[in-house]
Amino acid sequence: MAEERKKEECCSGHQCGSEHTHAGKILTVLEPAAAEPESAGILSSQAVVYRVTGMDCSSCAKSLEKHMQTLPAVKEVNVNFSTGKMQLVADGLGEDAVVKEVAKAGYSAMLLTRGTAKAVPKTDQAGTALTTISGVLLALGFLGSLLPSISPLVVTVLYALSIMSGGYRPARSAFYSIKSGSLDMNVLMSVAAVGAALIGEWLEGATVVWLFSIGTLLQTKSIEKTRDSIRNLMDLAPPEAWVKEGESLSRKPVEDIAVGQVIVVKPGEKIPLDGVIVHGTSSVNQAPITGESIPVDKLVGDSVFAGSVNESGAVEIKVTKLVEDTAIARIIHLVEEAQEKKAPTQAFVDKFATIYTPIVLVLALLVIVFPPLLGLGTWGEWFYRALELLVVACPCALVISTPVAIVSAIGNAARNGVLIKGGTFLEKAGAITAIAFDKTGTLTEGKPQVAAVIEMEGSEDEVVSIARTIEERSSHPIAQAILTYAKQKQIASQSGQDFKAIVGKGASAVIGTETFYAGKPALFQELGVDLSAWQMKIESLQSEGNTLVVIGTATKLIGMIAVADTIREITVSAIGKLKAAGIEDIVMLTGDNEGTAKKVASQTGVNRYFAELLPQDKVEAVKRLQQEGKVVAMVGDGINDAPALASADLGIAMGGAGTDTAMETADIVLMADNLEKLPHTMKVSRKALSIIKQNIWFSIIVKLVALVLIFPGYLTLWLAVLSDTGAALLVILNSMRLLRMKD
16 A cells, blocks of 8 residues: 555656656657657658558668659658558659559559558569569570570570560669669669670579569568568458447448447457447457457456457447557557667668678679789679679678568567567567566555454454444445455445544444444554554564554454455466576565565565665666666556656556557557566567577678689579578578467
8 A cells, every 4th residue: 555655656746647658758648759769760640651562671662762752742751661661741642653653663552541451462463473484484495405406596585585574573673773873682683684694694694583583572472471460460350340329230330430339249249449348248358459368257337449359248338449549450550660660780780781782882893893804814704703793792681680570579479468669679678687576566466355354352254244334335445355355255244324434544333332443553542442462463464564454442352354465366477487588687666565575575486676665766776776787677557657667778568458658658568467478578579689690690691601602603693692582581481480489
């Protein structure tokens, strides 16, 4: 109770509510751009959003962005590779015109509106067909070259047709890339293919084009699969609902249903919109939203979320959120926004790539010119090696190594009821060495329960019966705990009258002809009752974190009821899993006394605790852990613990599914109000960091090996292409392992 009062003081002293954020400072949630510098690429609400397919590398996104910027009508444009979206602010540029311009650059676009948000882009059948034709022509040309009866001219024509069919789209994209001042993989591959043809290496040129086409298709499909891991969440909520109007039911699209209307959901159906149950009871599976594996019983007045499944009884639900404002819609929006934010590693790799590619291009020109001048070989030999160098120059695998892993990890977490706000926070979570927990409502239920009943003169039933009679009219949490206990034990109340509340001390009632009291020990001291015989017992119970309700009259004690907060069922196992995951320090921060803190610490398995803390003391405790060299995560409710959450390296809020503020304030949000998914979050984050490192090192080593093999003449042009596209594909597949990672 002391801790709760201190939390209330925190709110009044630190402006709790929607003004807390997690950038280490206090900002309003209405200014996300200020709170998150990473999101600067996200345009204003005036932007029209298109879904773009066919981008298999972040350089593709940059090329498309530059191409769109060359159009006079375009005011602002932001193309994001991770989510496959293009945000556009343009005057007088219609949807058809935008789609055509995107197609010129080699990609497909579809306008996203409320009605098409769930639509899935069509498969790139044209690209698949051209790649297939190119492969067939390449095979025919190769077989023809083995037969003496086939003219070399026919073989050359077959190779040329293979290059033209497979290279049409890359060449078109290369043209618009050069026009917009970009040098992407399409440009390098086109130059390599044309160069191979110019020096008579038609088989090499055709093989380069076909391998590049195959690699591009596979990469695109793999990346779309990672993006769909979040988009598929949209399909969880049904598109229509049964609306109750009077006594009649009518089927309506969810887009046409307003706040305040009543919808009916039958057993086995998915709940279409967020709302509150106004009639009926049921068991609801909330796993898609909160990650909870066990269905939750829902009664009248309880909130339900779109996308969850009504498993038993029919219920009537009063709609509280429009379709675009539901919890699942907010989750999808925040996750996709998070996937657009670059992690520090990704930002570094992108900067490295922008320097690396021009350097290798200059090196390729030097390779063409200087060795032949120095008499170290023919112009043809070094021109061929320069082409190989151009192919190797594209750092596609390196650039793609981080964003796909981040998208996959954030997507996995979201499907398990954890919202990670961006790549930066994913990386931080993977580096955490200490976790600090608020006690009340985080490690404990935050709801007092009867821990013990001590009889002095009466029986247990008599003590509880009198306490229930006195407390029945009170809404105080401790009174409610006693009433709940009495109901569970089936102990009835007695006939009472003249009920009175004694402010700050307890309550009284006349039962029969005698006045009975229920309250603090101090109340009975004021009444003149001798407590000396029970003083040691009272102090012992209080030191263990119990709040005592003494029952008696003005002359004698009948008994005492000890009430205490209880440990959450999941807390002990969650802390055990965190330790197993390698978290060095599990720390508890509480405003309660030393005795209570020690008891809870021993019951939960935390390593250390800081007791009797005011809100500002919790901040100091977090800083103390940081001074010890720890990377600290703070877990709280996202509002009351805001000062400590902001001071920590990572702020984790609980119960975000029902709280808009919690979803806005923390770096990571556990959608369910328990710690069950926190160990999984740590595991996913650490695995993501490991995979990112694997991808980066693998990409660099492949490039270095390819570069070394060029100059002795061991590397052929088609092997150079295979090393590049193969490395990129392996990096993507390695990152996609995060999608399948389970608890």
